[in-house]
Amino acid sequence: MGAKIAAIEYYLPQTVLSNEELYGEFPDWPPDKIEQKLGIRKRHIAGNAETSLDLARHAARKLIDIHGTEGIDYLLLCTQSPDYWLPTSACLLQDQLNLSPETAALDFNLGCSGFVYGLSLAKGLINSNQARKVLLITAETYSKFIHPKDKANRTIFGDGAAATLIESSPDEHIFNFSLGTDGSGWKNLIVPNGGMRNRYDPDAAEATDGGGSVRTENHLFMNGPEIFNFTIRTIPRLVENVLLKNNLSQPDIDYFVLHQANKYMLDYLRQKLKIPVEKFYLDMAESGNTVSATVPVALKNCFDHRTVKEGNLVMLCGFGVGYSWGATIIKI
């Protein structure tokens, strides 16, 4: 017995922020330069009254419209922008989706590694007979954390949600995982205020960084160079470790889907890992970096475009805020 990904659907909010609109606000940031360097043409932004939970519900309903709710007995929701401190967003979603009261539901708080961790949890739940059909939602709205004058982060991040159905299967389609954490990087991608350690400060001072982006301690901060250092230090080792854990070598992998952080970083990682361009997913032009949703969004696009086919081995890697990272190999 094993587990497999049975279906994925995703939802991106309707409001679009284009490179041209950003250029209107930041005249030193031409649209072609953004696309060339970061690989993004536009990103979708949740409305003022629209939350991660709303995006999660849209994505889940798309999936349920096709596959129904029959047999779903576990709901996992990954987000860092919940509706409330409490109750748990997954509980609200169980009600909104009319899932059976016999459904277990919980949130977990991770960013760009969230989908891989969610798969790891779902596989464990299924293989230990605690669940038969898991609905894994990865939903994020970083736009709500970003200062309106933060050129860099407004360019990179988009909002979105993905719903993934994982179910028991006669054969194992989700192979072994390599997971890791280095909490010493906590300061490098953070919203400092608004939690219990530092409460939201209505008088927080604005500060401008060297690149001209403005923020306060109430807003998202990303130390781009340190995140880049973390990535080039960690991901090659992660790829090697997950191959070792599965007794596979790089040529055995038909396709690689890494977290879509930005084009520059992915190009560099691909070259460093010596992965052929035709085996490597790189497409964030229409959605930007949607945090925990990028990997399932990419996988769904791969299924739809027949980039990956039945029997293919696909490596999935997520990495980011925490620092937290994870990888696995799935058989389509």
Add this chain to the structure above:
Amino acid sequence: MEKERFFQSLHEFLDIKSIPALEEATNIRGIEEFDSMMILTIIAFVDDNFGVVLSADRLNTMKTVGDLMAMIGSEHFS
């Protein structure tokens, strides 16, 4: 790496068009193309060619190409 080759490779890797060449005294932050992405490109260049990780804090203190060479380490240059 020979210094001259370093200047040429870095100039090419950073895709600098506004000045014909780099030298030790060139102020990197004064180059027309300089932006936050150039810092990432420098990190990638140094990782790729020297296997050296440059922290963001150290890079914040970098002004000239010579400063960058000092961070990489004089043992890497001839």
